[in-house]
Amino acid sequence: MPYVRSPIDSGNLANANAANTSKAPRLYLEDIVTGQQFTSASRQITADEIKRYAQQFDPQPFHLDEEAAKSTFFGGLAASGWHTAGITMRLLVESGMPLAGGIIGAGGEITWPQATRPDDVLHVVTEVISVTPSRSRPDRGFIQARSQTFNQKGEVVQLLLAKLMVWSRSVKT
Amino acid sequence: MPYVRSPIDSGNLANANAANTSKAPRLYLEDIVTGQQFTSASRQITADEIKRYAQQFDPQPFHLDEEAAKSTFFGGLAASGWHTAGITMRLLVESGMPLAGGIIGAGGEITWPQATRPDDVLHVVTEVISVTPSRSRPDRGFIQARSQTFNQKGEVVQLLLAKLMVWSRSVKT
Structure with missing residues (x-):
């Protein structure tokens, strides 16, 4: 999809750059x-964070222990894909997508072409693919x-x- | 897709029931x-767990605080969708899908038709949709x-x- 630059868009690119601040x-x-x-801003991930997430949510050898991970598919310690998803969400919430009323997702498609590794520094670039006002509820719409x-x-x-719900300006949440 | 019961399948249903044990x-x-x-087995989720996850990965009012959540889309405290994904993964790893070599996902489609709420008791039912041996690598295949x-x-x-990688019996991981 071509990137369409518009006056509104330029303005919001500026907004996006300012999103690292609470203002x-x-x-x-x-x-x-x-x-x-x-x-979004950037964030470095440590081996300890990878293991701590895995202990809670994805206790498999390749996410838990450097030595055990060596003989697996990943060939070394790798973050759970769901950990990468969580880190991505935090980056989006804090600096990556300044939506009024918050980021509320209905779902989406997710792939992990590469594993996140210890000491990786991650950031998120988001592009709006489509914008669809709700037909039945004028207070909201959906974006892809x-x-x-x-x-x-x-x-x-x-x-x-991701498919996200977005509030219309008519509703000040 | 119709549910096809086969001798292998019956056997593995038994396996699945036994999956709650380490054997x-x-x-x-x-x-x-x-x-x-x-x-999978079942697991209860507490309000504290919901808030703790949110503090780490999805710090938005509807995931962090009962009072603040009341006036939002969710109308009360709700777990982050990515928290539900993490809990689901833990249930799959520990009791929901006994794959040799572990559960290794390439990605998938995810939707959250309902939010997970404090004290919800979750379990996961998984059905194999397709099985595809790799054409280029005889040691593995993919399942949906x-x-x-x-x-x-x-x-x-x-x-x-989800699209998952599965090892062939020729490779003892």
């Missing part, structure tokens, strides 16, 4: 256009957003195509 | 057939598995259609 403007349905992009989570080498560790 | 047999590509089902995460009322809180 970032919050966007309503009317502020969002196809092609709009947002870039493609969020790519990159490591410090520029490799995509997660591709998420 | 559960591990399944290779050759053991897996379309229509095969697995049912549909994992439905149910709450205690029988409502689906997460539907995950």
Whole structure:
């Protein structure tokens, strides 16, 4: 899909850059256009965080222990894909997608082309793919957003195509 | 897709029931057939767990605080969808899908038809949708598995259609 730059879009790119601060403007349905992009802050992931997540949610050898991971598919310690998803969500919430009323996802498609590794530095680039006002409920709409989570080498560790609910400006949440 | 019961399948349903113990047999590509089902153990989720996950990965009011959540879309404290995904993964790893070499996902489609709420008791029912040996690598194949995460009322809180890598019996991982 071509990237369509528009006056609104340029404005919101500025908003996106300001999103690292708590004063970032919050966007309503009317502020969002196809092609709009947002870039999150970066965050480094440690081996300890990878193991701690795995102990809670994905206790498999390749996520829990460097030595045990060596003889597995991953060839070394790798973060659970669901951990990468959680880190991505935190980056989106704190700096990557300033939606009014918060980021409320109905679901989406997710792939992990590469594993997240200890000491990786991740950031998320999100592009709006489509914007659809609700037919039945004028207070809201849906957007499709493609969020790519990159490591410090520029490799995509997660591709998420998400369907998100967005409030209309008529409702001040 | 119709549920196809076969001798192998019946055997593995027994395996699935035994999966709550550490002695559960591990399944290779050759053991897996379309229509095969697995049912995980159950697990109750507390409000504290919901908030703790949110603090780490999804710090939004409707996941962090009962009072603040009341005036939001969710109308009360709700787990992050990514928390539901993590809980589902733990249930799959520990009792829901006894794959040899572990559960290694390439990605999938995920939806959250209902939010997970404090004190919900979740379990996961997984059905094999397709089985595809790799053309280029005889040591592995891929399966599509549909994992439905149910709450205690029988409502689906997460539907995950996942693509998983499965080892062939020729490779003892």
